[in-house]
Amino acid sequence: MKSLNFSKVLVGAAVLFTTMSCSSEDENPNLRSAMEYSAVSTSKGYSEQFVDVEGNTTVSKEEGTLGLKMFQALNYYITNSVSTGTPIDASIASSIAYNTGNGFLDLTGSGYDLSALSGADFSIMDRVASSRSNSEIEAAQANLELLFAKLEAASQSLGMTAEINQAGKLGNYLLDEQGIELAQVLQKSLIGAYQLDYIGNVLLTTGLSADNSTLVSSENFTALEHNWDVAYGMLTKKEIYLDGYTESQKGEVSEFGLGAYLWEYNKSGYPLIYPAFLRGRVAIVNNDLTEVEKQANIIKAEMEKALANAALGYLGKWRTADSDDRRAHAIAEGIGFIYSLRYATTFNADATFSDLILLNLVGSANGFWDLDAAKISAAETAIKAKFNIQ
Template sequence: MQNYKLLGLALALTTLFWSCDTEDENAYTVPDTYNFENVSYDGQLQRLQMLLEMKNYLGSANTPGTVLTADRLKAMYANDTDNANWTLEYDASKQLKSKTFEQEQAVFEAMMEAIADNSTSTVPAAEGQAGVSVSTDGTKQYLLNEKGVELAQLIEKGLMGACFYYQSLTVYFGDDRMNVDNEDVVPGEGTAMEHHWDEAFGYYGVPVDFPLNKDGIAFWGVYSDRRDPILNCNQDMMDAFIKGRAGISNDDLKARDEAISEIRQTWETVTGATAISYLNTAVESFDDMAIRAHALSEAIAFTYAIQFSPEKRMTNAEVTAVLEDIAGSSDFTQMDLYNTTPQRLEAAKLKLADALGLMESKDSF
C-alpha cells in the first residue's frame, strides 16, 4: 500500500530513550514532540484525505452549472472505489461512513442527495429556491438550498464532528479501547492501548512536531491553529497527547486519564470558540446573504459537533437550543437562515460562551 501523506503530514518516528531517576525507578522522560516507537495511524490519514477529496468535490458546485451526483458522494462516503472516482487509492477497509456516529449516517446521506439536487438549479439562490449565492463584493459564491443553508459545510464540518471528533474523544478514548492489552508489542504499532491512542491523535490532523511545524495541518488542526492566538490550544493539545502516550508506554494510567480529560475539554473549547467566531462573522455581515449563510452553516456544524464528546460541558438539549437560536430548528432539513435575526445569533453566542467559559473572549474570536 502506498505511503499516504496528507498535504505533507508526516509520521516522523524516532526512538524515545527512557531515563531512570536514582530516587524514583518509575520516572520516565516525556518527549517534546509526538515521537515514540511503533506508531501507526495510517487509517486516520486516509480518512482525512478522503474527506479532503469530498470537500473539493462538494465545493465544485459553487460554480453555477456544476452538477454533483448523489451516487458519487455516497460512494466517497462508503469508499465504494468503483464509483467514488478517487484521485488516490485507499484501503478497501477504510471509510468515513462506518466511523460516523451510527445514528447520523443516514442524515449525511440524505444531505448528499439534497445537495446533488440543489446543484441542478439554474437560477440564483433566493428564499424558496436553491442556487448559488454571490457575496455583495462579488468575490465569494456558495451553493445554498432553498432555506439558505450551505449543505457542503454541514457535510464537511459535520463529518469533522460526527466522525473525527467522535472517534477520537468517545471511541478511542473510551473504555473499550483504553482498557486493553498494554504489554504485547506489535512491531510498527505498539501495544493495543498505544495503537488506539495513536489513532485518536491521527484525527487531530497535525504533524508530530506541531505547533513548531504547521506544514500539512488539516481539518481540526487548522481550526485549532486559528483559535490558538486567544486560547493557546495548540500547545495544550499537543502536551496532553504526548503526556498520555508517554503515560501509556510507562504504565502510568493516571497520566493517561488526566490527558484524556484535558484533550476533551480543550478540543471542545476549540469547537465552541470556532462556532462563536462564525456567529460573529454572520452578525457583522448580516446583510450579505452569501457571507451570512456560509458563516452560519459552519457555526451550525461546529455547534453540532459538541454533542459527540462524553465529557461535554453542554447537554444535548443545550446544543439543540443553540441550533434553534441560529436556524429555528436542530433538524438540518428544517433549518432556515433567511429568517434568522442578529438577536437570535447573539443569544446563541451567549449560550455557547457561558457554557464553555468563553464569556471574556466571545467578542474577540
C-alpha cells in the same frame, strides 16, 4: 494493502490492564523500558521519539492519517463540484463516505492516493458517532445522507441566484432554498461527528482500556499504543502538530478540519495538544493509566473548547458581514459547528442541546432568510453557558 483493522485491535485485543504508576517492576511489569518525560521534545517528530530496544519506531499512525485523508477527499468532491459548476451526485458522495464502489476512484485530479483510501478496511460512516447508541449512529448517518441528497438537489440550480424558496448561488456560495450553504454544514458537522467523536470519545476514552502488555500480532505496538497513535494521526498528518505555524500565521502545509480550528479558535489551548500527545504516549510506555487519562482529558477539553469558540465565532461573523452571501457563508459554518457540539462530552453537551439551538436559529420555513439578531444572541447565550465562556 488493507490497513490494520482498528476495531479488531480495540475489541479483540482489549484486555483491561492493571494501572497505576510503576511502584516496582515486580508489581507492575512493563513491556518496554521506562521513559523519562523529559526524553521527549516538542521540536522532534512524533514517531521518532518512541522506539523499541532495537531503535525501531513503535508508532503506526497511518490508519489515522488515512481516516483524515478520507474526510479531505469527501470535502474535495463536494467543494470542487461547486467551484467548477458541476452538479453533485449524492450516490458518489455516499460511496465515498461508505468506502464502497468507486467513490474514491472517481476523484480524478484530487491529488490523493485514491487506491490507498479505497483499500482501507474502514470508512467515514463506520466511525461517525461511533461512541453513541445504535439509534444515534443511525441518526447521524441519516443526517449525512440527507445532506448529500439536499446538496445534489441544490446543485441542479447552480445557474440560478439564491433567494427565498430558490436554491442557487449567492456570490461564490451554493445555497439551498432556505439559504443554507450545505457544503459548509456538512464539513463542519463531520468535524464533530467524525473527528471529535472518534478521537475524543472512542480512542481517547473507551480506547484507553485496550491491552498494553503484549504486541498486536505481527506489529510493533500494543493495542493501547495504537489507539493513541491513530488519534494523533486523525488530528494531523504532520509529525509535529502545527509545525511551521505561529500565533497569527499558518505554516506552509495547512492543517485540516479539527486540527486547523484548534489553532484558529483556541489560542490558549492549541499549544497544549502536542505536549499532551507526547506525555500521554510516554505514560503508555510506562503503563501509567492515571497520567494517560490526564493527558487525554486535556486533549478532549481543548478540542471541545475550539469547536464551541468556532460556533460563536461564526455567529459573530453573521453580525459583522457586509453582504448576504457572506452572512450565509458564516451561518452555515456556525450551523455545522453547533451540530458538532453534541459530541462535546467533557462539557456534557448532547443532541438535545445542539438540536434546540439549531431549531431556534434556523428552524423556521425560510431558515437563513429569517435570521435576526435576537436569534443569534439566543444561540450565543446558550453556547457560552454550556461551555463556561465569558
